[in-house]
Amino acid sequence: MILMSINKNSRQPVFQQIFEQIKIIIEEDILSIGEKLPSTRKLAESLGVHRTTVYRAYEELWAAGYLESNIGGNSRVRQRPLIAKSNSDLEISTFDWSYRFSNAANLLYPYKELSTNANNVLLDFRPLSPDADLLPIDDYRKCMNTVLKNDGANLLNYGSSYGYKPLREQLAKQLQQHSISTSANEIVLTNGIQNGLELVLRSLCNTGDCIFSESPSYTKGLWLMKFLNLKVVEIPMTQNGVNIKALEQNLKKHKPKAIYTMPTFHNPMGISSSQEHREQLLALCEKYQIPLIEDGFEEEMKYFGKAVLPIKSMDRNKMVIYMGTFSKILFPGIRIGWIVAAEPLITKLGAMKQTTELSGISITQAAVHEFCKRGYYELHKKRIHRVYRKRMQQALQACREFLPLEFIHYSKPEGGYLMWFTLKNMAITESQFIQLLSNSGVAVSPGSQFFINKPKKVHFRFSIAHRKENEIRDGIIIIGNLLKKL
């Protein structure tokens, strides 16, 4: 018989008292492995408590690993050999992981979570994601409810490695707005553009292969290329897209597996290339027979200026790999991007998706499809265009009004969230400048992170995504004042 004392006036529930006492009895080996505990009825009687109370204590003991599953009879003390505890007194000979990593793992950029409000930053112009205040959460929630109710069992099973077909069909239709003619067979859904770019690069490149990137370019795209151990040739950007002349010179010297470009609302520069520039770029790809990876991450975010079509719309030879995403217009957190490309490549990408993670999350893809089908997407786009258009106009106007143009140059985007600033005639380093701005309560993204070969000039990226018009104005006034003081 086990000796236990229960205090019914204690603030600790009775079941927990039983739990704690039996736990000690087992840990002290008073009850050994394999020994039976009294039945719940017996123990309840002897303690004068309700049988369900004892039952609950046993359940907890089982959950904590002290008892064997009580199927078919009395509970027994469980064998717990050599259990490794975090706070164990046992001497632990730690396994040395440091020299166990692959070459690729050693090329990884260390991951740090972004602290958005460090250093008393009041005005944060770093985040490249939609303003939390403008997210259509309630409409999305309705769509999620509908698809869970109507087709939950099916959508919560493993899905197609190409992604939920109705959403691919919907995307093919939407892409017509940008004069891209395609169909669901030429589309694979990805976990955002980052995953899309990885799939594409892995499908085309071996370790050590050459790839062309614009300079500056998307930081995490560059990290990815480094992780895949690619040789990145940086082609300088102009204010009208990548330098075509420099591109051709490099095409004569190298044979890249692909060229990576962001013609529309470029990250980090915010600019878009002209239709003529796009034709030239595609013509070069055709001439040298090099696939073009066109990143249209903010394609839908045009606020003003003449319509310019994606390069993919002119792609008669199907050598352009077009990538898009819902991250910058709906939610980054749903991780839905897409790749549009020739079918032989899409087939490979589907197989790679299958091999690396089976499939994406169909239920999320179905909810977004419902969101588009109901017209919420077009409505939402119009609504946020109104807001961001004003913010971008405010930013451009404040730059004209408050910046000393002898010391700074800024890009003039027609959409998206980003502007790019370059200091002129200033004897200051990037980190000094970023620090001074930060002291004044303004955070921007240091420009050097968008290059592999560190730039000579000081640049920074400025995102209007998360700031109201007056904050944008204030931020630019602070930048202007700092420049005038220096």
Add this chain to the structure above:
Amino acid sequence: MILMSINKNSRQPVFQQIFEQIKIIIEEDILSIGEKLPSTRKLAESLGVHRTTVYRAYEELWAAGYLESNIGGNSRVRQRPLIAKSNSDLEISTFDWSYRFSNAANLLYPYKELSTNANNVLLDFRPLSPDADLLPIDDYRKCMNTVLKNDGANLLNYGSSYGYKPLREQLAKQLQQHSISTSANEIVLTNGIQNGLELVLRSLCNTGDCIFSESPSYTKGLWLMKFLNLKVVEIPMTQNGVNIKALEQNLKKHKPKAIYTMPTFHNPMGISSSQEHREQLLALCEKYQIPLIEDGFEEEMKYFGKAVLPIKSMDRNKMVIYMGTFSKILFPGIRIGWIVAAEPLITKLGAMKQTTELSGISITQAAVHEFCKRGYYELHKKRIHRVYRKRMQQALQACREFLPLEFIHYSKPEGGYLMWFTLKNMAITESQFIQLLSNSGVAVSPGSQFFINKPKKVHFRFSIAHRKENEIRDGIIIIGNLLKKL
């Protein structure tokens, strides 16, 4: 002035008639690029229709890429140079993708979507996923609603590359039930085990490196190893886990980067190794200093028999990499798995997640956390245990009753969904046997797909997951009758 004719009695809506006619006018170059369309008011007046009807037609034309955005004035015909159409008459010189793929892409297993009901299959014993009838969809939907309402804006932004922290904390707590002591810092969430295994293998192995796998083993795990161009050494399985003797012999010959094992409800065999076997396996890893990848994909699905602890619970040196998933107990489609390992490795895996796809889907992870927090998970587990326990008991009983044991051997699982059959003394090939079964309306998974070096004997995998008790009985009777006839 544009000449148009509108038929108000037509079944085609008026706005669509306007849309179609202007489309033709543009395509035929009657209205050229840059030319203005009449204002909506003017056209409405001249056609005698409401202005909103014309407005809608213009909107559609804009959406289809025929007009420039009409911000600030009249709509103009858009420049659509060289647009590539699917059904174009233009001669297209197709880009040849076939020799553009990387070595890895050429090692991919082609992806085909599983047709669950091909060939008049009545009784399908292939799927390894929970029965659609038993999914707790409504409870999950409630949880999703709660997290979207309470914290949607935050959860729909980019999340941590390690995964949603409260769910990692919850998992650490749940793992205590299996005597694994860990904390959120030692856990990274993955897109199911497939993604987890990829992250682990990429973090540890270079191209051409050696890895040990059990034989038979998880098909898509083997595909993944092939895709990563690893040299896989297959260690034969016994009815009590991997052959320890053969393992040690191979450890003397090779230096693998890791050993991949499924000690509990092994895929495809369904069996679990004993506690003693697990201790021996871990001791070998410690002796030869080789990390162990323990795949606990069905850890929580124990129905009867003595409790056996995961190898990770004995891992004092932190050299076991433990993987789990919600796919086999909640929903495969939410794609949530986890890795528990030493912090230096977890840090690498987080950075790799960041570099390859930024983050998982926090909102789904948060909904599952809510699901666990409310106790739905434990309730659901108990509920489905009752169902699957009966199914497994029925399967085992039907095997005893209806199979001619001189011709077939079957495994005796204590949980999970899988059984493994091996033919004895039969002159028949695998494909012949599978075909004959299929002719009788029974589908099983051919055993050869679970091996790299094709086996000499005929095996097949049998999943009880999707079939009711009477169907399981019927299926086994059909198998028995077929064997007796042969």
